[in-house]
Amino acid sequence: MLATVREGWGRSQADLARATGLSPAAVSGIVARLVARGEVSCTTEVSRGRRVRVVSAAAGSEVFAGVDIGRSHARLLVGDGSGRVLEEREQPLAPGHRPTTTLATVRDQLEEMVAGSAGGRVLRAIGVGLPGPLDREHGAVVGGTILPGWVGVPVTTALAPLAADVRVENDANLGALASAAQTGARDLVHVKAGSGLGAGLVVGGRLHPGAGGLAGELGHVAVSDAASAPMCRCGRRGCLETYASTEVLARTLSTVLDRRVPLSRVVAMGASADPIVRRVFDDSAEAVGRGLGILCTLLDPGLVVLGGPLAGLGHRWLQPVRAGFARSALPAVVSHTSIQLSPLGERAEALGALQLARTSVVAAAD
Ligand SMILES: [Zn+2]
Structure with missing residues (x-):
């Protein structure tokens, strides 16, 4: 349920019941427990003349990062558990950039961003978007990508020192996650x-x-x-x-x-x-x-x-x-x-990467 809230499939309790297949009464009970644990908050809004109870993920005590690596730039976001972006950077990358150099830059930038914006909170998980088909087991791109120098490079291992969870996903898939949450x-x-x-x-x-x-x-x-x-x-x-x-x-x-x-x-x-x-x-x-x-x-x-x-x-x-x-x-x-x-423009993939980081932690804990 918390993953569904963080994924943004639904904002009202009725939406959550539709998204999870649970009864409205069951959703209400679970939401009450999540509110008691400080994982979500509820507000009442008026939509089309009706009062709707809106469920939002809480900011929480951890932060998350979303990174979108492309051919000519990387976009990096640090956000809290509610999905609010705390800091955002765009890093230009040289044509034909190599994974060793780029991943070192990503590590340095994320460390700076977390130190500057997280207020002492721990970086819990990182979502990374890469172009092209992926080997999910090893967190690496396979042949057919626009980054041929990255084929087989285990991105998850390279970023593992920064956060307990690192997830890699195809960039267009991350854009789809962000678009689904937005629409x-x-x-x-x-x-x-x-x-x-x-x-x-x-x-x-x-x-x-x-x-x-x-x-x-x-x-x-x-x-x-x-x-x-x-x-x-x-x-x-x-x-x-x-x-x-x-x-x-x-x-x-x-x-x-x-x-x-x-x-x-x-x-x-x-x-x-x-x-x-x-x-x-x-x-x-x-x-x-x-x-x-x-x-x-x-x-x-x-x-x-x-x-x-x-x-x-x-x-x-x-x-x-x-x-x-x-x-x-x-x-x-x-x-x-x-x-x-x-x-969402060119931010969609990085926003999806941030969403992947936030939801992967919840999914792993469920
Ligand atoms: Zn082709």
Whole structure:
């Protein structure tokens, strides 16, 4: 129950009963015990003219950290048990950064942040987001990631001196956790579109990592089987990511504009009025929409939340994604699927990592 409160599936006792399958009376009894232990607090709010008892996780005596490691930066959050962010930092990382150096930087930064913001409280758990497929047993990324130098590196071991619990999760899955908490949706797809293209799936109120942790590898869905289709970093041809990552956009823009477009400029160019540049971005976004059409026709999530740097382009990117989706998905799926930009922006994955840290401790204690 405490994990459900911390995950943010429900705010009222009625929501909690729906999320856990328990009766309202049982929920009421458990909440009363959690209030007595100082684990949650209850307030009364008025919603649509009705009084609703809202349950929130307490700040507690421990702090938690969420870390999102990407190709060009790491975002670090320290928060309390209620989910309130106490401190946040963004650390730029050099292209091709190595795990030894980056993890040492993450350790130093977290130590500083906890010393500065936690008021003497202990760092209890760390959630870490990494791009690409994961080996959960060893807390490491496997082949197909945008961080090839990190394959097989046990991130959990490297951060273990800082906290009793270290959990590693795919970054798009963490974005999905944060989106589910933010929207209250029990079924959704969260897309992270940037250097890579990944999706996190929430099904029936739970993250769906898949049997091998590979669910949601949207970027590696084959959208072309032509012999001339571009090669993907996974070793196959025609993957969606070869049409729709910032790296591919940089290459395509460099070709059509006949000048080198650096990766760091790609997202900013998405706001250009140049019709050639617009076409490159529109084609790429439509390809993402077509991939989502395949995914949603199979999964019927009802809600797709778009995050990552490319979603930062706003409606200019959203509209062609919707157009590609409308062409690709079953019409009945199109009519009841909402495709939205994430209001959490590029913080979604780090917020999900913080949430993973907070809930993993409770889940381990249950
Ligand atoms: Zn691929």
